[in-house]
Amino acid sequence: AQTVTQSQPEMSVQEAETVTLSCTYDTSENNYYLFWYKQPPSRQMILVIRQEAYKQQNATENRFSVNFQKAAKSFSLKISDSQLGDTAMYFCAFALYSGGGADGLTFGKGTHLIIQP
Amino acid sequence: NAGVTQTPKFRILKIGQSMTLQCTQDMNHNYMYWYRQDPGMGLKLIYYSVGAGITDKGEVPNGYNVSRSTTEDFPLRLELAAPSQTSVYFCASSYKGMNTEAFFGQGTRLTVV
Numbered sequence: 376a377q378t379v380t381q382s383q384p385e386m387s388v389q390e391a392e393t394v395t396l397s398c399t400y401d402t403s404e405n406n407y408y409l410f411w412y413k414q415p416p417s418r419q420m421i422l423v424i425r426q427e428a429y430k431q432q433n434a435t436e437n438r439f440s441v442n443f444q445k446a447a448k449s450f451s452l453k454i455s456d457s458q459l460g461d462t463a464m465y466f467c468a469f470a471l472y473s474g475g476g477a478d479g480l481t482f483g484k485g486t487h488l489i490i491q492p
Numbered sequence: 493n494a495g496v497t498q499t500p501k502f503r504i505l506k507i508g509q510s511m512t513l514q515c516t517q518d519m520n521h522n523y524m525y526w527y528r529q530d531p532g533m534g535l536k537l538i539y540y541s542v543g544a545g546i547t548d549k550g551e552v553p554n555g556y557n558v559s560r561s562t563t564e565d566f567p568l569r570l571e572l573a574a575p576s577q578t579s580v581y582f583c584a585s586s587y588k589g590m591n592t593e594a595f596f597g598q599g600t601r602l603t604v605v
Contacts (some may be wrong), residue, residue: 425593483534484532
């Protein structure tokens with residue numbers, strides 16, 4: 376079974392600062408996918424970024440980037456030039472490569488990120 | 493484009509009552525999922541379906557049932573509601589498993605009293 380651990384229950388930064396959210400995971404599998412999902416107060420879950428474990432290059436989506444360290448089983452999310460709209464819960468999630476992730480995602484407990492004006 | 497629609501958004505049930513949470517998607521996705529989110533926790537998988545007529549248990553299926561008679565609909569039924577089922581329930585769908593982008597509904601907040 377896979378586990379995902381987010382050790383920061385809450386973080387707070389000033390607008391325009393850079394913030395890094397931590398995530399570690401445990402698996403015996405070699406091929407998998409990792410995700411960061413954002414959940415604003417509206418409760419809507421929104422995909423932020425996705426990383427395939429077989430790719431060494433870190434994924435980037437505009438202001439969002441990841442630092443994927445496969446050997447350390449670490450998958451952190453960096454948000455640059457943070458904006459008030461980034462305030463949300465952020466969940467790290469894992470899906471097995473085999474079966475295409477058909478059997479769903481394993482989520483961490485989440486980090487509540489607050490962007491202060 | 494509605495995406496994934498869940499109804500109702502809120503519900504209060506008494507212990508022992510039953511109810512069905514509705515989930516509909518209009519993206520022609522084969523894969524659909526039900527998760528629950530307890531306070532301070534991540535989402536946990538209840539049931540999933542890889543196509544019409546096919547369902548399978550996730551991590552926390554006890555106390556729930558599902559059916560998938562059409563591609564669009566994936567209802568979740570609670571039989572004999574218990575306080576432990578107080579949670580926020582999310583339905584999700586994806587084109588080809590959760591390795592691809594999953595689309596979530598806005599959740600149903602259920603309270604069992």
